[in-house]
Amino acid sequence: MPIGSNTLFQNYFSDFKNYDEVLKSNMSINPNWEKLLSNLTQMGTDNLLAKQNEINWLMDENGVTYNVYNDPKGMQRSWNLNIVPFLIHQKEWETVKKGITQRAELLDLILKDIYGKRELIKNGIIPQEVIFAHRGFLRQCDQIQYKTAKNLLIHSADLARGPDGRMWVVNDRTQAPSGMGYALENRYSLSRVLPNVFQDINVKQPSKFFYEFNQMLIEAAPQNKNNPNIVILTPGPLNETYFEHAYMASFLGYPLVTGNDLVVRNGKLWMKTLKELKQVDVVLRRVDDVFMDPLELREDSYLGVAGLLDVIREQKVAIINPIGSGVLENSGLIPFMNAICNYFLKEDLILPQIASWWCGQEKECDYVLNHLNDLVVKRIDRSNRENIFFCEFLDAKAIETLKKEILATPYKFVAQEKISFSTAPDFIEGALEPRKVMCRTFAIARNDTYSVMPGGLVRVAAERENLFVSNQRGGVSKDFWIVTDDPQTNIQNYSWDSTCRISISDINDLPSNTAENLYWSGRYLGRALVTARYLRMVLNRMNQGQYNNRKSESKSLVFLYQSITNITSTFPGFVGEGSEDILRNPLKEIISLMMDEKRSGSFAQTMSSFNNSYYSLRSLWSKDMWRVFDGIKKLWRKFKEDDDYSIAELIKLLDRIITRLIAFMGLIEESILVNQGLLLYFIGLQTEQATMTVAKCRSLIVFNYEENLQYDILESLLTSHESLNIYRYSYRSHLSLDNVINLILLDKEYGKSLSYQIKRIQKDINRLPHSETTLNFSTCQKYIAEANNKIESLSITSLLQVNDDGTLRENLDEALASLSKLLHKTSLAISDTYFNHSYQQKQLVNQNFPLA
């Protein structure tokens, strides 16, 4: 294919001299890429642009995100996948695979030695300081024995092609490597959106690797080998790769837990579930070493489990990778790796590394200090970008400071040669551009060797001539193909679809943290829906009021404004101090109640609380739900941008949000099984709706109004409750208070009546796991039964009674007040019995050491 005439390549050439994956120096094309390029060319630029958009859309829709801390654009960034994959031919890959396997074997041996006999140090193969001065060397983990043949169960390496055309190792990732899930989702998305690009190309599939990955987890169990309980430990939704934790949990079918869900008792690790404690055998962790046990490691960690290390010492649980493996993420080892390889395996390293000098040796240190401008300096135990010094870009003062730092603790520094890694084509604005790439590979322990994922995750530098490749800065990724000449089986559909996967078999085993989030999801959703409908009703009345000057109309509006404050508990608002002013411009207050996220009780705040519990439950939700939810967020954002807060626009926004909330609630019911936790969601939802019904009735119908006003108020109540049609159907009459009370509060058949809701809560609470030892009712059962008896005992005649001065229906008010109290007590009892997070983890002595 002539390069010059291909429009895709029009922007590919520049003065930027570099090794390119596709274009050889004589301007011919690397034959391995020919088919891919011709597939891309055939599709045409317009089509490719459309496909790139579709991928972006798919990633967005599927909620594939990468959180960037302190990102002003918001927490969850969409994951970027470029439609042009990166590829390596099978022939070359065989060597790379051997090199990765060798490296994983080697790091495993180093890990065992460091925390075991330390022969490498004793025999002078590696200097003591490289290990002992590395903050990842955890003395608490010394001499721990493991039952698995390999101690390092997952190894991940960042590879890049060096100037000699070979793949070089840049970094090792050994604690809790990320990227496997993203790699899988990349493959899935690309094959879904761009099947054509795979045409006539044989790409190796990772299905076997993931099967083996699962086997590795199962076999790691030190006991209960037949049916081990495996969990995935995440730092939580704020973590940058939380999407992937949830994705893997869903894909593998294991519960996703946080430190708070686990506890150490009787020398074992347990997961807190709704019913009881359930022993955990294997933890696939995404929490870094030092955060794993606040008793023995970092005191300020809330991400781990106190006492965990001793359970590991006693071989009652397996952690993957073992705690302490972070010491291998150590650039100080690089200069000694070949010697170590010869020491253990009697052979040289297969994969080259960047030339490195450890400053703990005098000669090397002198060399480094004399050639600083040509070198890249790193701390041995920090590989994040903030701790890498590209000396050529430093000014004289910064160089002096760095020199002083090196001289103070030379053993903490390593200097590396500047290397220009290869570029590969990236599809950018309709054309291909060369970009630096970095390949993350994954190896897992299998029997006595390692199994390597065919391919992996490829990350691309954000700008054309950028030196750095990192996701933390919001980079782009690529699918990573290993192409072969042999035909491959079809791409399997790795759809992330939680509807067909039941990760938790029984409600008894539901982690209590998940249960709590489900319960609150129900409550927030219920509150959001009731609040939105109520605000919409009031806004509609305001709209009508503009054309209607009836006295009762304006009077009833004032009552409605005041009821908003009561129902949402946003005092003083329309009722407290300063309410005259607020009543003069009611729209302003209503806008604040809708839009002000910082205001407790506002619609915006309810939505944002829901957002939090929703995101913590990531692994349970389906794609459709994500889509609907994301739709709500986009509507909201757009509305804020447009900045038109007229009554009509507010009503339109609420209309749209209400429809989506209802769609969302419908999806929840069909996506999660009752035993998977839907029960908790229902209890939360019904409890909130019942509570809001009581609040509405208390602020609207306990006072005695004159007839016209009464009529307006009743109509408003029924409208906000979406019950006007049902009322008309049931009573075919003028609105009357006794009928409204019968319908909204006492009707036993009507799904929106309080009586029905309370009965439903009672039924659901009875289905929760109850401890066998308590013969009596649990506290929450007791309170909800009391509420049910209360509402069944109410008589309409007594409720309608007005007190002596004719202003108030005292019996009605008293009944509603006591129901409200009982619902509140029920909710508290549920929290106490099932969520048990009321006790916080604390240090006996608050040491607060500066450990950073």
Added chain:
Amino acid sequence: MIYQLSHTTSYNYQSGVTFCHNIATLKPKHMLGQTLVEYNLEISPKPTEISDKLDFFGNTVTRFSIQKYHKKLKVTAHSKIIRDSSLVPDIYDNFDGQRITLNQAVIALKQINPELLDIKQFVLESILIAKITPEIKAYAEVSFKPNRSIFEAAYELMQRIYNEFEFNTKVTNVATPIHDVIKEKKGVCQDFAQIAIACVRSVGLPARYVSGYIETLPPPGKVKLIGTDASHAWFSVYIPNFGWVDFDPTNNQIPKNQHIVVSYGRDYYDVPPLKGVIYSTGKNKMKVAVDIRPAL
């Protein structure tokens, strides 16, 4: 000397604790010159689980957990110890040890042999003694000079800290960084020990933290009150060709029979007498009482 020793730590929890995991490093060492005749650890309420293990530095750590609700935790270590420092080699009897200079020591430490490996880790930074500043190094270099005996220098360092730092229990706590202590020149035994260690390490020599007790004597004519002794800390410097030599900068002396050693570490962080994670909502109050008296 034979000592009867008790060390009680009690916590009162305002709103009770449902569950706790703890680690105690309280068992005095059994070693040359210090014989541990009796030892028992009394914990109330009775722990659900309890186990002893050696830590990385060879100290005995006791892990225990209490799984029932309690409002008070009381941990008492009782021990009977025979202390005879005359059994330990004395630096004053070792001419070579007394004379070895900083230059000679640094060269001697460059060898690679297994014995030195355990010792050389005490030259490196540790959790509480990190980022040693030029200020600390300058303080050290007043005493430590290339051609001066390191024993002399360490002795002088101890004296300078004793004279120039004010013993004051109000200004520091376990988390006070050494950089604040060197500026304020105030603190307690633990701060002085850590400052000294930072100084010794800044010139490239190994120094370790010693946690233990010191017997205090009542004023003449007064009866000794129970519980007035304290847990104590000092530092130890490694002198090549001789071994570790202890220095107590709080009392300006080389520890002998009045000092009882519990544990060695890089700094306080490695050897806190009692630490733990509790599950509770309220505040807690701690009380410590140490009593050392000659056994009858």
